[in-house]
Amino acid sequence: MDKQLEKPPRGFGATLLAVAWSFIGLRRRSDFERDVGALRPAYVLAGALIAAACFVGLLLAAVRLATS
Template sequence: MDEFKEAARRKLSFGQTIKAVFWSFFGVRKGRDHDRDMAQLNPVHLIIAGGIGGLLFIVALIVLVKLAIRVAS
């Protein structure tokens, strides 16, 4: 439990965590940046940012499918 509390006090801000999650969804990340992020990301921020990113991805897919259906009709 102490390890989690210590990890939750890590340095990177929520905005920096959003940026790291975006690059992870995009699939482009330098190895050294990934290693730095893993050492500094706050796991609580990471879970929240991942959930938001996943939700936005699903919404974007739904919008694209509806748009494609509308154009095809």
């Protein structure tokens, strides 16, 4: 593949932001296409696990608050 066409890898913070937008379903197609080759799979997995853990934590806190 041509070196000019390759996208530079994005950092962990940028990956977390992309995962957060994708997690809530507000992702523009242009952003998705820009990220397809630039996101590192390990960062995406770590970001998804962090986002899922935060989501579960928020749900547990909401239930605890509602039942107390």
